[in-house]
Amino acid sequence: MAKVTFKTDLCKGCGLCVTVCPKKLIVLSKDKLNKKGHSPAEMTDEEKCIGCAFCATMCPDCVITVEK
Amino acid sequence: MSIVFEKPHALTDAALHYCPGCTHGIIHRLVAEAIDDLKIEGKTVGVAPVGCAVMAYNYFACDMVEAAHGRAPAVATGLKRAMPDNIIFTYQGDGDLASIGMAETVHAATRNENITVIFVNNAIYGMTGGQMAPTSLPGQVTQTSPYGRDVNVCGYPIKICELLSNLDGPEYLERVAVNNVKNVKNAKRAIKKAFENQINKKGFSLIEVISSCPTNWGMTPDQALAWIDEKMIPYYPLGVYKDKSAQKDSEVKA
Amino acid sequence: MTDKVLMKGNEAIAEAAIQAGCRFYFGYPITPQTEIAAYMAKRMPKISGTFLQAESEIAAINMVYGVASAGKRVMTSSSSPGISLKSEGISYIAGCDLPALIVNVQRGGPGLGGIQPSQSDYFQATRGGGHGDYHVIALAPASVQEMADLTFKGFDLADIYRTPVMILADGTMGQMMEPVKMKDYTPPDINKDWAVTGTKMMREHNIINSLCLDPESLEISNFKRYEKYKTICEKEAMCEEYLTNDADIVIAAFGIAARVSKNAVNEARANGLKVGMIRPITLWPFPKDAFERAAEKAKAFISVELSMGQMIEDVSLAVRCRKPVYLCNRAGGMIPSPEQVLAKINEIANMSNSK
Numbered sequence: 244m245a246k247v248t249f250k251t252d253l254c255k256g257c258g259l260c261v262t263v264c265p266k267k268l269i270v271l272s273k274d275k276l277n278k279k280g281h282s283p284a285e286m287t288d289e290e291k292c293i294g295c296a297f298c299a300t301m302c303p304d305c306v307i308t309v310e311k
Numbered sequence: 312m313s314i315v316f317e318k319p320h321a322l323t324d325a326a327l328h329y330c331p332g333c334t335h336g337i338i339h340r341l342v343a344e345a346i347d348d349l350k351i352e353g354k355t356v357g358v359a360p361v362g363c364a365v366m367a368y369n370y371f372a373c374d375m376v377e378a379a380h381g382r383a384p385a386v387a388t389g390l391k392r393a394m395p396d397n398i399i400f401t402y403q404g405d406g407d408l409a410s411i412g413m414a415e416t417v418h419a420a421t422r423n424e425n426i427t428v429i430f431v432n433n434a435i436y437g438m439t440g441g442q443m444a445p446t447s448l449p450g451q452v453t454q455t456s457p458y459g460r461d462v463n464v465c466g467y468p469i470k471i472c473e474l475l476s477n478l479d480g481p482e483y484l485e486r487v488a489v490n491n492v493k494n495v496k497n498a499k500r501a502i503k504k505a506f507e508n509q510i511n512k513k514g515f516s517l518i519e520v521i522s523s524c525p526t527n528w529g530m531t532p533d534q535a536l537a538w539i540d541e542k543m544i545p546y547y548p549l550g551v552y553k554d555k556s557a558q559k560d561s562e563v564k565a
Numbered sequence: 566m567t568d569k570v571l572m573k574g575n576e577a578i579a580e581a582a583i584q585a586g587c588r589f590y591f592g593y594p595i596t597p598q599t600e601i602a603a604y605m606a607k608r609m610p611k612i613s614g615t616f617l618q619a620e621s622e623i624a625a626i627n628m629v630y631g632v633a634s635a636g637k638r639v640m641t642s643s644s645s646p647g648i649s650l651k652s653e654g655i656s657y658i659a660g661c662d663l664p665a666l667i668v669n670v671q672r673g674g675p676g677l678g679g680i681q682p683s684q685s686d687y688f689q690a691t692r693g694g695g696h697g698d699y700h701v702i703a704l705a706p707a708s709v710q711e712m713a714d715l716t717f718k719g720f721d722l723a724d725i726y727r728t729p730v731m732i733l734a735d736g737t738m739g740q741m742m743e744p745v746k747m748k749d750y751t752p753p754d755i756n757k758d759w760a761v762t763g764t765k766m767m768r769e770h771n772i773i774n775s776l777c778l779d780p781e782s783l784e785i786s787n788f789k790r791y792e793k794y795k796t797i798c799e800k801e802a803m804c805e806e807y808l809t810n811d812a813d814i815v816i817a818a819f820g821i822a823a824r825v826s827k828n829a830v831n832e833a834r835a836n837g838l839k840v841g842m843i844r845p846i847t848l849w850p851f852p853k854d855a856f857e858r859a860a861e862k863a864k865a866f867i868s869v870e871l872s873m874g875q876m877i878e879d880v881s882l883a884v885r886c887r888k889p890v891y892l893c894n895r896a897g898g899m900i901p902s903p904e905q906v907l908a909k910i911n912e913i914a915n916m917s918n919s920k
Contacts, residue, residue, distance in 0.1 A: 246312060257332030257525075257532040263492060281331070296316040297492050303336025304327055305318040323770075354763040356635075368772045374761035376634045377774040379657050382627040385619065389631020389639070390761070392615045393589060397763050415627070418620035 245294025246310040247286050254306045256281035260298035266291050269298055319343035321352045325369045332532020334489045334522045335363060338431055339370055341495070342402065345503040346373065349510065355398040356390055358383040362404035363437040381412020384419035387426045398509055400427040406436045409445040409469045416471070421480035423514035427505045430471060433522040434543065441527030445469045448546055453527070472519050472552040482514035484552040488521035490539035494549075513556055521547055569744040574712045574734065575600035575642075577745045578668055579608070581716035582640055586752050587666070588614035589639040591628040593621055593647060596680045597736040598670035601642040622647040626654030626667075633663040634773040636760025638720055638752075642668035644736075645686050646677060648694070655729050656695030660775030662790070664723035666716070667701070668732045670739040673898035681898025682736030682821060687875035690733045691849040698787050700794055702730040702801065703848040705819040709743035715846070717750055724755045726797055733848060735871065737821040737900065797850055804852035805844040806859075808834065812841030814913055815859045817880045817890075818869040819845050821900060826869045829906035838914050848876070856883035864917045866890040869906055871899070 254277055261269045261284060268291055271282045284306065286292065294311035321343035329335045346352050352373050359367040361380035368375035378386040383401035391399045408416050408430050419426065435453055436442040442455040446468045450459040460468075472484045483505060487498035498520055505516035521543050523535035530538060551557075572580065579601045582590070590605040602618065609616035619625035625641045632639035643651060648669045658665050669690065673683040690703040702722050704715040712734060719730040761771050777783040805823075808830060809815055818826040823844040833840040841863075843855050856866075865888055868877035874892040881890045893909040895901045 245315070253326055255331035259332055259532050259536070262533045294315050299316040300492050300495050301337065303329065303332065303334055303340075305322060305336070305340060307316065308314065308318070309316040310312040311315045352764065353766040356761045356763060358631075365776060368774055372764070372770055374763055374771045375773070376631070376761055377661075377772070377776055378630070379627065379653055382623065382630075382654070385624040385627035386631040386634070388617070388624075389589070389591070389628035389633075390635055391631075392617065392628070393632040393635035393637045393639075394762060414620050415624050418624065 244290055245292040247289065247292055247298065248308045249284055249286070250306050251283045252278045253304050254281055254283035255279065255304060256283060257303065258284070259301040259303070260284050260307065263297045263301045265295060265297060266293065268292055319347045321346035321372050323370055323372050327370060328366060329363065330526040332523070332525045332535065333363070335431065337489045337495060338429065338498070338520050338522060339367065341499045341502050342400070342429055343371065344499060345506045348503060349506055351398045351506065351510070354396065355400065356394070358387050358390070358399070358401040360401070360403040360407040362407050364402055364404060364431065365438065367402050381407050381410070382415055383407065384412065384415040384424070384426070384428065388419055388424050391424060391426050398427070398506065400429060400506070402429045403431065404437070405430070405432045405434065405444045405446040409471055417475070417478070420475045420515050420517065421478045423480040423482060425509055425512055425514050427509050428515070428517040429502065430517055430519045431522045432471070432519055432547065433524040435524050435527045437524050437527055448542060468546065470547060471517070475517065476552040480515060481517065481553055482555045483508050483516035486519040486521065486547060486549050486552065488539055488544060488549055490521070490523065490536040521549070569746045571742055572709060572745045573600055573740060573742050574709045575670065575739040576604050577709045577713040578642070578716050578732065579604035581713035581747060582666065582720070583608055583612065583614070584747055584750055585638065585717045585720045587638040587640050587720065588612070589632045589637060590614070590616050591619050591625040591641050592643065593619050593625050595644045595647045597672060597739050598642050598644050598668065600739070601668060622650035623654065626651040629665050630654055630658055630663065633658060633665045634661070634761050636757035636762060638724070640666040640668065642670065644670050644672045645674050645683070648686060648689065652689070652695035655701060656693070656697050656699060657775055658729045659693070659699035659701065660697060661773050662727040663729070663773065664727055665729045666719045666723055666732070667729060668734065671733065671735040673896070679898040680736065682900060683871050683896070683898055684735055684820060684822060685872035685875065685896065686733065687848065687870070687872060690731050691851070691879070699790065700849050702726070702728060702797060702850070703733050704730065705733050705846060705848050706738055707820050707823045707844060709738070709741060709745050712738060713745050713747060717748060721753055722801065724753065726793055728793070733820070735820055801847060802850040802852040802854070803846040804855050805846060806855055807842040807844065809841035809843060809855070809859050811839050812859065812862065813839045813864045813917070814867065814910055815863045816840065816842040816867045816869055816906070817845070817856070817876060818842060819848060819876065822869045822871055825901055825903055826906050828903035829910060832903065832907050833910045838910060840910055851879045851883060853883040856880060860884040860888050863888060865913050867893050867909055867913060869893045869901060871901070872896055
């Protein structure tokens, strides 16, 4: 298990992390908007996260911190 | 638990102004990671361009200078000559580096000025709203080529790495892309090498980074990354175009 | 160097710059100032300085911008068409409040013009020259000695006020040879903690920048810069007054035009006419006070210029149109003769006598 933290208010909802996650664990929030008015990315099932950091690698806004 | 991935120290906490999915943010981060890895933040001075990255001076934690459109290599030349022990980099887009600043680019390269140039090629003028760039592809629709870039009228895209590789001066030229994890990791290696070259006083190193512009290409962020694979990379092949030190080493061995 | 040495004006600027501690010169060849670059090319490598022939005037001024950002004394030189090219960079240097010295050894224009001496870049030098609200301090030497002295002065003013300074010479000043004595010089002690020398991880990052997308903030920075200009106008205006105390006719002339005019003034005095001269040494700030004082007594002014009449506007403004201001000029690289100036003096004198 790995820990993925999102700096939600920096997220622009571009979805690149969603596309790149090999386990398809990240989604853009369906019910939340951040300060900027974007639907931020969020983790659905941290238990299954392998900590590959692909999401953080492709995030243009340094939203994501990954710990393992 | 230990940290696998976090924002590099050489980036400030300022929120980037780039559009959602714009890969400028990834390239900023790669530059900052190289600065962190090499522990050079305290002696690095960056030169920001005119274009989308005009406010890069707010994002890099090192000292920064904002240059006039296209003039970053000349400004960097002044900085490096004044402070040879500092690390000087420019961060420039395609309009800045390959159009209005072509003379400064070519001459800094031919002088083998000991600086690091990060050249972001997204085949469009982003900041002004999507006009044709010197690197826009043949047939590419932009605000100022609404029927597609007609090479009979506007000429052909400029391939900077190929062009500069004909000069004797430059130390290192490589083209990379940031459209998938593998390419980002490779881009990170190349950018770091370009800074190492400067530290080792080898000279002018330019990394051309194929980047996306979802907004002005009229695509979603992931479509834009796919377009890099489909259209950009075939026209702008990735790879090392010049590596003078490696060339010398192989000559010695031979 | 304390003895008098015979030097060309251009060389005097170059040597004075080196003695003022300037170790960075960037230029691009253009007549009639190339001796400055040639001198620097010879001297700089011997004193661990940098001489670099840039790919263009535009690149040269931006290299200047880079060195100035690093907080070191730096200069470039050119002649009229080249200064037009540098104007973009000068605007940025002014907009970033950076110190730098720019030398313009003027030639006739407009366009490619000619290569003979001219003063037709007066407007460009005194109004800023590039885009936006700014000024450069414009210094006008009238001898080879002053070419040297004003170079020292120019670097000091640039550092003190964090502003670009221009030496506005002309082809004659650049090419003529006269004895020069370099002064014993110690640079002022100036804190340049704004420079981008690397944070050393000890402070927040410094940013050299003229972009400001918020109009209110940009307005504030413009007002602040103009406060500085106000101080410069109050403290730094310089001129030479020659026989102005009792003068009925006062000549305004700078640089080579002032040397020519001085002969005419002496000749007119010998003929019994009360003629004097004000020679602005700073063209911006313009020495208004001297003109205002002279206007109390003088009946008329004559602006002697190697242009179609540019400084005449500042003379008229300075005397607030209370007295007539006449133009005596040559243009396109021609120089007025003392006889031409004397003839103009006589013409004006006869006009006011017949009234």
